[in-house]
Amino acid sequence: MSDRGDILQTTRAFPAKEVERWDAQHDVVIVGHGGAGAAAAIEAARAGADVVVLERMSGGGGTTALSTGVCYFGGGTPIQKACGFEDSVPAMLDFVRLAAGRGCDEARIRLFCEGSVEHFDWFRRLGVEFKESYTDEKTTHPFTDDCLHFSGNELVHPFVEHAKPAPRGHKPARPGEAGAYLMQILVRATEEAGAKTLYDCRARRLVQTESGRVAGVVATRDGKTIFIQARRGVVLCAGGFIMNEGMLAKHAPMLLRCNYKAGSAGDDGAGILMGMGSGADVINMSEGLVLNAYYPPGSHAKGVIVNAQGQRFVNEDAYIGRASDAMLYKADGKAWLIVDNEIYGKTQVPHRLAAVEDNFADLEKALALPAGELVHTVDFYNRHAARGEDPLFQKAKPYLRPLSTPPYAALDCTTEGSIYGALTLGGLATTATGHVLDAQNKIVAGLFAAGRNAAGLCREGRTYASGLSIADATFFGRIAGRAAAAASS
Amino acid sequence: MSDRGDILQTTRAFPAKEVERWDAQHDVVIVGHGGAGAAAAIEAARAGADVVVLERMSGGGGTTALSTGVCYFGGGTPIQKACGFEDSVPAMLDFVRLAAGRGCDEARIRLFCEGSVEHFDWFRRLGVEFKESYTDEKTTHPFTDDCLHFSGNELVHPFVEHAKPAPRGHKPARPGEAGAYLMQILVRATEEAGAKTLYDCRARRLVQTESGRVAGVVATRDGKTIFIQARRGVVLCAGGFIMNEGMLAKHAPMLLRCNYKAGSAGDDGAGILMGMGSGADVINMSEGLVLNAYYPPGSHAKGVIVNAQGQRFVNEDAYIGRASDAMLYKADGKAWLIVDNEIYGKTQVPHRLAAVEDNFADLEKALALPAGELVHTVDFYNRHAARGEDPLFQKAKPYLRPLSTPPYAALDCTTEGSIYGALTLGGLATTATGHVLDAQNKIVAGLFAAGRNAAGLCREGRTYASGLSIADATFFGRIAGRAAAAASS
Numbered sequence: 001m002s003d004r005g006d007i008l009q010t011t012r013a014f015p016a017k018e019v020e021r022w023d024a025q026h027d028v029v030i031v032g033h034g035g036a037g038a039a040a041a042i043e044a045a046r047a048g049a050d051v052v053v054l055e056r057m058s059g060g061g062g063t064t065a066l067s068t069g070v071c072y073f074g075g076g077t078p079i080q081k082a083c084g085f086e087d088s089v090p091a092m093l094d095f096v097r098l099a100a101g102r103g104c105d106e107a108r109i110r111l112f113c114e115g116s117v118e119h120f121d122w123f124r125r126l127g128v129e130f131k132e133s134y135t136d137e138k139t140t141h142p143f144t145d146d147c148l149h150f151s152g153n154e155l156v157h158p159f160v161e162h163a164k165p166a167p168r169g170h171k172p173a174r175p176g177e178a179g180a181y182l183m184q185i186l187v188r189a190t191e192e193a194g195a196k197t198l199y200d201c202r203a204r205r206l207v208q209t210e211s212g213r214v215a216g217v218v219a220t221r222d223g224k225t226i227f228i229q230a231r232r233g234v235v236l237c238a239g240g241f242i243m244n245e246g247m248l249a250k251h252a253p254m255l256l257r258c259n260y261k262a263g264s265a266g267d268d269g270a271g272i273l274m275g276m277g278s279g280a281d282v283i284n285m286s287e288g289l290v291l292n293a294y295y296p297p298g299s300h301a302k303g304v305i306v307n308a309q310g311q312r313f314v315n316e317d318a319y320i321g322r323a324s325d326a327m328l329y330k331a332d333g334k335a336w337l338i339v340d341n342e343i344y345g346k347t348q349v350p351h352r353l354a355a356v357e358d359n360f361a362d363l364e365k366a367l368a369l370p371a372g373e374l375v376h377t378v379d380f381y382n383r384h385a386a387r388g389e390d391p392l393f394q395k396a397k398p399y400l401r402p403l404s405t406p407p408y409a410a411l412d413c414t415t416e417g418s419i420y421g422a423l424t425l426g427g428l429a430t431t432a433t434g435h436v437l438d439a440q441n442k443i444v445a446g447l448f449a450a451g452r453n454a455a456g457l458c459r460e461g462r463t464y465a466s467g468l469s470i471a472d473a474t475f476f477g478r479i480a481g482r483a484a485a486a487a488s489s
Numbered sequence: 490m491s492d493r494g495d496i497l498q499t500t501r502a503f504p505a506k507e508v509e510r511w512d513a514q515h516d517v518v519i520v521g522h523g524g525a526g527a528a529a530a531i532e533a534a535r536a537g538a539d540v541v542v543l544e545r546m547s548g549g550g551g552t553t554a555l556s557t558g559v560c561y562f563g564g565g566t567p568i569q570k571a572c573g574f575e576d577s578v579p580a581m582l583d584f585v586r587l588a589a590g591r592g593c594d595e596a597r598i599r600l601f602c603e604g605s606v607e608h609f610d611w612f613r614r615l616g617v618e619f620k621e622s623y624t625d626e627k628t629t630h631p632f633t634d635d636c637l638h639f640s641g642n643e644l645v646h647p648f649v650e651h652a653k654p655a656p657r658g659h660k661p662a663r664p665g666e667a668g669a670y671l672m673q674i675l676v677r678a679t680e681e682a683g684a685k686t687l688y689d690c691r692a693r694r695l696v697q698t699e700s701g702r703v704a705g706v707v708a709t710r711d712g713k714t715i716f717i718q719a720r721r722g723v724v725l726c727a728g729g730f731i732m733n734e735g736m737l738a739k740h741a742p743m744l745l746r747c748n749y750k751a752g753s754a755g756d757d758g759a760g761i762l763m764g765m766g767s768g769a770d771v772i773n774m775s776e777g778l779v780l781n782a783y784y785p786p787g788s789h790a791k792g793v794i795v796n797a798q799g800q801r802f803v804n805e806d807a808y809i810g811r812a813s814d815a816m817l818y819k820a821d822g823k824a825w826l827i828v829d830n831e832i833y834g835k836t837q838v839p840h841r842l843a844a845v846e847d848n849f850a851d852l853e854k855a856l857a858l859p860a861g862e863l864v865h866t867v868d869f870y871n872r873h874a875a876r877g878e879d880p881l882f883q884k885a886k887p888y889l890r891p892l893s894t895p896p897y898a899a900l901d902c903t904t905e906g907s908i909y910g911a912l913t914l915g916g917l918a919t920t921a922t923g924h925v926l927d928a929q930n931k932i933v934a935g936l937f938a939a940g941r942n943a944a945g946l947c948r949e950g951r952t953y954a955s956g957l958s959i960a961d962a963t964f965f966g967r968i969a970g971r972a973a974a975a976a977s978s
Contacts, residue, residue, distance in 0.1 A: 009929070009931075010927070010929055010931065011928060011929060012701075012768055012927070015699075102742040102743070103738050103739070103742045210504075212501070246930075249592050250592070250770070250772035250773065250918065251772060251773075251774070251775075252775075253591040253592045253948075254591070273928050273929075276770075276928050277768070277928070279501055279766070281739070281765075282771075283739035283740060284739065284740070285740070285774060285775070286740075286741075286774070286775030286776075287775075309800075309801075309881045309882075311798075311800050312798075329818060329819075330818075330819045370880035370881055371880070372869065373869070373881070376865055376869075380861065380862070380865075391859035391860070392798045392859055392862070393798075429739065438499070438501070439500060439762050439765050439766070440498070440499055440500060440762075441735075442498075442499065459742075
């Protein structure tokens with residue numbers, strides 16, 4: 001072990017020829033023990049590689065452990081079948097292609113959809129329990145131990161016109177948030193597969209040969225700097241950068257307006273910076289998922305969301321990420337959800353009541369909206385909703401009814417007055433098989449990435465569905481782990 | 490000279506120790522002979538450095554030569570004074586801070602505003618002629634040889650409430666587009682200052698020492714690969730990346746929807762990639778300036794711009810870049826400018842007439858907008874415009890009058906049916922003095938950048954003003970040139 005603190009002043013790759021001796025030697029070194037890192041470790045170890053996982057925290061889990069645990073599976077999973085839903089790979093492909101958004105990668109989408117049932121089985125074989133139950137509540141995740149639900153824009157304009165809908169959000173059979181449960185199993189499976197884990201160990205730089213091959217990692221542990229050789233490959237699974245305000249300012253300044261960072265302390269971009277330090281390209285860095293939890297209750301989708309002009313600007317039955325994105329980007333963070341007494345319910349993430357009045361004229365006055373505009377908006381909406389129509393935004397029929405039972409309330413969905421969660425969707429450029437790419441789209445030999453450390457399956461919050469991050473991280477984490485184990489040493 | 494074609498397969502910096510011999514040696518090597526490169530070359534040469542400018546085209550000019558030539562000067566220029574306008578550094582600071590947008594750099598803004606009058610004088614001393622004349626036409630640039638005009642959002646909500654307006658767009662005294670004239674002078678001045686120019690010479694990679702210092706450039710010329718040493722520094726002034734579809738897809742996918750790339754063939758990101766190859770950080774990569782030229786004629790700002798819902802979404806008197814940005818991002822590229830017969834005029838960049846009707850009910854039908862919404866929008870607008878008010882978007886009084894003289898026309902401003910120009914506003918991270926930064930905000934020794942090769946003064950198209958790119962490129966090009974000349978060898 002060495003204690004040369006000066007070498008930690010940069011994240012540029014450390015020259016291999018300057019490594020005096022390796023403190024440890026493995027085939028595959030995985031950085032980060034969240035969903036992606038665990039999946040990579042399990043598969044690499046099962047493929048026969050000598051694997052170590054470096055985790056800066058005192059235990060595995062990462063951001064996945066803080067999540068709802070919802071995972072996006074489809075194409076005909078046993079749960080879908082048991083609950084009476086038909087799904088197919090082509091139908092899932094149609095939807096995931098839309099959900100992945102601008103700049104998405106067709107090869108990645110194909111692998112993901114074609115392998116989804118197998119990936120579900122892999123989860124089950126690890127011991128993750130799923131209940132054969134479906135809930136039709138419009139929600140971000142079932143609060144019970146129920147499993148299957150529509151977790152994205154499957155039923156929503158303009159997705160529903162282009163892809164046969166099926167519920168694909170699968171929550172493990174635990175009430176409330178199930179991410180910690182899911183990660184307990186993945187962490188245990190990491191150890192059972194024979195991968196070593198090194199906790200309280202912070203990866204700082206990659207080690208790179210003169211020919212450009214990544215050969216290991218410089219890390220710190222117990223105040224010491226250590227050099228860990230990766231004979232076959234390094235897999236970066238260290239999360240996104242929502243906790244790094246400097247990186248947000250440089251790459252995604254709009255996300256700075258979000259007041260709740262949906263991540264763990266580890267999502268500070270360290271893995272992305274390490275990758276960049278070896279010559280890797282970073283892409284899609286401005287994009288993120290924005291979340292203003294105006295539902296559940298699902299009845300809130302029967303309300304209307306208006307901007308500072310009193311205009312509607314999104315179909316309110318859209319997935320929360322889509323509607324929240326519109327609130328931030330289209331309405332500049334000035335938005336209110338208007339509900340009547342019948343559909344009003346308390347949101348899980350409490351929203352301030354900006355105003356409650358007996359009629360819309362008073363309500364628009366209380367909100368200081370331009371006189372007459374909210375009145376017009378609701379009048380137009382009500383007239384068409386009574387006929388089951390939404391000519392402006394094609395909200396689906398189940399959510400169309402006139403707002404007609406006073407009092408009327410405005411829930412504060414402004415960036416100043418409500419909670420905007422955010423996570424990042426940009427990161428290292430990779431192939432579908434997890435190889436990291438440089439700016440010429442050439443592979444950085446010996447380097448792999450998965451999870452939010454990479455720009456993955458989903459490139460836009462405005463098309464996203466719940467469960468896609470965990471599914472992406474674990475699915476492509478597995479592939480990256482196998483690719484690293486198979487790399488020539 | 491060497492002809493090792495294999496070394497051109499990457500833009501990663503070439504190891505200095507592998508350079509067998511330098512084909513040429515200079516103090517300062519400047520890549521690109523547009524506005525930024527010429528300014529850098531003039532100042533570096535005047536400071537006594539031995540300077541060479543490498544330009545891939547057969548002559549200098551770059552993208553600046555293709556532009557209107559408008560340059561943003563203020564704080565009390567001789568032209569402003571001669572035309573009777575008061576301006577001050579504090580007033581300019583107030584405005585430029587807003588115009589620079591999110592993530593802008595206060596140090597850069599201060600230098601720019603405090604040095605603006607001197608920079609104007611520098612232009613004049615080079616021989617650039619400006620007429621002491623002002624035009625109050627709302628335009629992107631005077632089509633005559635007139636000089637001074639309001640070229641941004643100075644008079645526009647929400648800028649006008651926060652900064653005392655002054656016209657700061659200065660066009661050189663040539664009719665039409667004056668960029669070529671401007672660049673003729675800057676190119677001539679480059680030579681007069683004693684800088685060498687090497688045309689038809691394409692810079693491909695930086696040369697970097699093991700300690701990280703940039704020491705030169707690998708270039709190609711006449712089919713040969715040449716190594717050019719930079720004893721003091723390399724200044725990258727090779728433009729943006731609007732011509733590189735791969736980079737747009739990775740970093741700014743929305744700009745792919747723009748069907749006119751506002752740049753020269755050189756704006757393919759080559760200089761940005763070279764910088765990245767030396768470990769430099771790239772920032773603000775998703776941002777660009779979007780231009781749908783719905784004015785001039787300035788009378789068009791008296792119309793209303795509506796989206797696919799028939800709603801207004803921007804003040805129509807906004808600078809073209811601001812309104813166009815809203816058309817693309819807020820209206821998803823579905824927008825129409827509605828005018829009446831009195832204010833209709835032909836736009837310089839012709840717009841298709843999507844519909845012409847005698848009343849708004851027929852017009853909304855012809856545009857397939859939701860029945861009643863355009864009628865409501867115009868009714869609301871007209872009622873308030875008659876009183877000189879715009880409660881929705883605070884359009885300024887000179888542009889407020891009811892649309893009341895039939896027939897009424899809708900100009901097609903959709904991404905499918907009209908021209909959306911675009912240029913990029915992301916690039917290498919730099920200090921205000923032009924030093925290129927890595928991801929840890931540390932200086933890459935020996936490397937400088939200016940113009941669109943860097944993320945410069947302006948970070949957002951939605952806050953931009955005409956003339957800021959040329960002003961930024963030349964102002965900070967000068968500073969970078971001096972910094973490179975002063976760097977220790």
